[in-house]
Amino acid sequence: MATEDLEWERSKISNQDVNMMKKLGLMKKEGAIRFPSEESYPTPPIEYRVSFVDHLIRGLSTPIHDFLRVLLFVYGVQLHQLTSNSILHVAIFITLCECFLGVPPNWALWKRIFCLRRNGSHNTAYNIGGVVISVRSDVEYFDVKFPDSVQGWRKRWLYVHEESANSVEHNIAPFDGNAKILRRRSWDAKATEEEKTATEALMSRIHELQNTRGKELSGIQITTYFLRIRVQPLQARKNPLWTYAGEKDANRLSKDLSVKDLDKLIRRISSLSKKDPIPSSCRVEPYSATNPLPHNHPTLASLPPLPEDGEVEEQAVVTDDNQGSSLPESEIAGSRKSAVSSEKEVESDASESTQSLPSAASPGNKRKRTEVVDTGTSKAGTSHAKEVAPTEERTTLNPYEVALISSEKARKKAESSAAIVEDLRKRLRDAETSLSDNITQQTAREEDIISRLESQCRRFVRRTHQEFELDTPEDDRLLDALSLLEVNADEAREGIADAESSLSRLFPFFFTKKEKPDTFAALAKCFNAEEDLGHNLRQEGLKVGVEGTIALVASSQQNIDWAKVGEVPKMETKTWQSLIKAAKPNSKKILAFLGFKPTPAPSSSKPEIK
Structure with missing residues (x-):
């Protein structure tokens, strides 16, 4: 099987x-x-x-x-x-x-x-x-x-x-x-x-x-x-x-x-x-x-x-x-x-x-065995070579000579291998050091990215006063910070879309003679002016109301000296309230004529006049 x-x-x-x-x-x-x-x-x-x-x-x-x-x-x-x-x-x-x-x-x-x-x-x-x-x-x-x-x-x-x-x-x-x-x-x-x-x-x-x-x-x-x-x-x-x-x-x-x-x-x-x-x-x-x-x-x-x-x-x-x-x-x-x-x-x-x-075998015996080989290579091999060199008639080597030559070759091979191994070890240490440095740099870079992501999330919370939590966290600091930033970004995009829609509808009323900007940033900048845009709009509305009231009174064929009306000094609040109260039964009709929907309780406060 x-x-x-x-x-x-x-x-x-x-x-x-x-x-x-x-x-x-x-x-x-x-x-x-x-x-x-x-x-x-x-x-x-x-x-x-x-x-x-x-x-x-x-x-x-x-x-x-x-x-x-x-x-x-x-x-x-x-x-x-x-x-x-x-x-x-x-x-x-x-x-x-x-x-x-x-x-x-x-x-x-x-x-x-x-x-x-x-x-x-x-x-x-x-x-x-x-x-x-x-x-x-x-x-x-x-x-x-x-x-x-x-x-x-x-x-x-x-x-x-x-x-x-x-x-x-x-x-x-x-x-x-x-x-x-x-x-x-x-x-x-x-x-x-x-x-x-x-x-x-x-x-x-x-x-x-x-x-x-x-x-x-x-x-x-x-x-x-x-x-x-x-x-x-x-x-x-x-x-x-x-x-x-x-x-x-x-x-x-x-x-x-x-x-x-x-x-x-x-x-x-x-x-x-x-x-x-x-x-x-x-x-x-x-x-x-x-x-x-x-x-x-x-x-x-x-x-x-x-x-x-x-x-x-x-x-x-x-x-x-x-x-x-x-x-x-x-x-x-x-x-x-x-x-x-x-x-x-x-x-x-x-x-x-x-x-x-x-x-x-004990370590001692092993060392002795090594010492014998080394001794035979360094001494006996050298003296024997001197004896054999002048003799050209000998063509064969006895077993002892073969062993010495083999031992010498093994020694040289071992020395060469040792040098190669040492070189490899050095290169390995250098590579390990370089790798360690790269890992340290990468770790520091990741830590910086995580800190920046978390900082952006905190800034969003401070601006919107709205804090979110992840439904399924990854238990990874980097991934969780990125996911939380994505949630905040989605919320910000939805808020910008709603704001752009609202400001687009209001723009013609505040800026009657301007063309609406193409970008949201330019649109928002228009409403972020130093002057009070709401006050200006109210003043325009008051002007229209005054002119409509004058036209309505004139159309009712009332004999009013408008020059005297224009020269009325500053009116006290109590006088204003009493006059409004007297005109209240007909205020709804007047407002309807002017194109405004009547309010449940007309304000008795004095209008803002510059």
């Missing part, structure tokens, strides 16, 4: 997730975490890697611990291809080694306990979380109590800043979402007899921690311990956990979590129900500054062997994608059944895989 890869989708990180990461101290360092914006496929910035909220709350933090770095190299997988429960497995193992065994995380011990399996089902092939770290079926290990299902973790992805290490082999590979998962022989690499002998005391101590009555240690106790002391096991640290010094420890990321937050976090990453109690402490006192390691305690060190240049040997790759487990994560999470179905498939490869991988 054809398989279907699970695709990336837009990250869905809630405010609750952000608050939890803040409480854990994961966002304390500026730039340590960046959240995706609108992208539905990860595009991490330079020196950032793709991780998940559920990875971080299970003990991951940057810079990443060397043990996890080399695990990724040896297994040939990327960080996003490990499930969240696999991350917790590594965190518990490192805490177990440093706090309860008193040794650095040990590769030989790891191989005795764990193996890697493909994660998937019959019709689905996972790429995000496509591999699972599981406990071998023949090993007794701590019951971690994984949750039954943690599928939602794939949707909560983000970017974490991974600081570049000095050595290339210590840098985790950049994100590649299209990289296929290829099962390697290293996935099921088993400890050699020599490694079993070296780690027998550690396995015995693990069984003792599990089975001592009254002092049994569990996976949930180990998990609770590293969450309580606020040290991320999967972060590169200055000091091992057996030197933990309490609240003043340099590796702590935050203050102690509240009882409520710790309880909530433990139940989120485990299968504990609300009825199950959260362990208040470990039944076995972990090593720390107050409980130091015994005198002459052996600190057995064993890291996964890395081939030269940090690349996994091609001969160790099994290209058949159909090999490996096809169990979904929910079936693997809570049990050791994940190792059973796949071990039968790779049983024939097991012995071969242990032989093809080099044995664990």
Whole structure:
């Protein structure tokens, strides 16, 4: 049956997730975490890697611990291809080694306990979380109590800043979402007899921690311990956990979590129900500054062997994608059944895989090996060249000479590559600086645009005394300010249209001898003159009324001396009111004759006369 890869989708990180990461101290360092914006496929910035909220709350933090770095190299997988429960497995193992065994995380011990399996089902092939770290079926290990299902973790992805290490082999590979998962022989690499002998005391101590009555240690106790002391096991640290010094420890990321937050976090990453109690402490006192390691305690060190240049040997790759487990994560999470179905498939490869991988070597041995090669190149190669130069009869080289020549070529190639890499790093730093400057300038420009938009909105409110609110805000300051300005502009356009219509109708009455302007601005300017246009209109109306009244009186054939009427001195208000009252019975008829509609109560005030 054809398989279907699970695709990336837009990250869905809630405010609750952000608050939890803040409480854990994961966002304390500026730039340590960046959240995706609108992208539905990860595009991490330079020196950032793709991780998940559920990875971080299970003990991951940057810079990443060397043990996890080399695990990724040896297994040939990327960080996003490990499930969240696999991350917790590594965190518990490192805490177990440093706090309860008193040794650095040990590769030989790891191989005795764990193996890697493909994660998937019959019709689905996972790429995000496509591999699972599981406990071998023949090993007794701590019951971690994984949750039954943690599928939602794939949707909560983000970017974490991974600081570049000095050595290339210590840098985790950049994100590649299209990289296929290829099962390697290293996935099921088993400890050699020599490694079993070296780690027998550690396995015995693990069984003792599990089975001592009254002092049994569990996976949930180990998990609770590293969450309580606020040290991320999967972060590169200055000091091992057996030197933990309490609240003043340099590796702590935050203050102690509240009882409520710790309880909530433990139940989120485990299968504990609300009825199950959260362990208040470990039944076995972990090593720390107050409980130091015994005198002459052996600190057995064993890291996964890395081939030269940090690349996994091609001969160790099994290209058949159909090999490996096809169990979904929910079936693997809570049990050791994940190792059973796949071990039968790779049983024939097991012995071969242990032989093809080099044995664990200490950093000291690796340095000695390098020194021998360098010495042979610089001294023996030079003296031998002087001996061979005069001799023209020799046409063949012995194996030692071939090795020296090959070593010299490799050295020159390495020096050339180092110069190229340094040049690329410089160009990359310059590009990153330029990009950072551009981002800063763009951010400042956007902030200026937002301020101007908001200022225009405030000016509109002050002018109109009318404030609007958006029905469906975008929760984006720039878009919301622009939308609000558009609402204000629509309101302003409607007001201008109404004003233009009204002023157009009034214009012939105020300006009888002028032609109406074409633009609204010119029309409004006409009505915004310094003189009182209303007073002038009233005066014109009064003039018409007087002339009409004179004509009406004359037409009624009344004998009036109009010269005397024109010489009447200024009239007092009471006299005016009495005369108006006397003429009131006929005022309606007079007004109708003059073309005015009568008012309910004619004004008895004196007219404005200049």
